Amino acid sequence: MSPCQSCGACCASFRVDFSVHELLSQGGSVPDGLAVEVNGQLARMRGTDHAPPRCAALTGRLGEQVACGIYEWRCSPCREFEAGSDACGRARARLGLPTLEGGLH
Template sequence: MPDALHPCLTCGACCASFRVDFAVQEMQDMGGTVPGGLAVEVTDTTCRMRGTDHVPARCAALTGTVGVKAACGIYEWRPSPCREFEAGDHACNRARVRHGLPALADGLIF
């Protein structure tokens, strides 16, 4: 798909569907990459991206409109659960359907 836009650049459904917890060591002030202020401490060992435990969920780092044009405002510095999320897998398609978007093919590679 050389000329096609990556579906994640118009989606953002995952960022507006799931709670995102990660190790405190991923925070910038602990030597990681996630900017301070975008996460809250849950326990001594766990942080959560702001907004992901709200109803409806929406990560504080998500910019744009879900399903139209969306992007992660901290893409290069996002936490490990976001890095591990795969376009087209079961969780992705659950999030897409939740937001009225069509499912993607499993295992998309761009």
């Protein structure tokens, strides 16, 4: 099982911005209702700029069992985020979780 399935920290730590062209309505795959438009160029996953942040697409309990409700349709920053990266380690530290050993995914 991926360590991400019992984590979710990155989905509840960072603002997640992406091109509006990734929105379903603009020919992409991200459901518009789960995003907010920042400007004519950028959209943001809903909830990721809240305090505390938490992406509206994330289901489950952080640090226990989580899932991305739009995994196959998620935006490029989510696809590119690397488990085991420095940013992953920082997000996990916020939840009190240890950093991963390597770049597992």
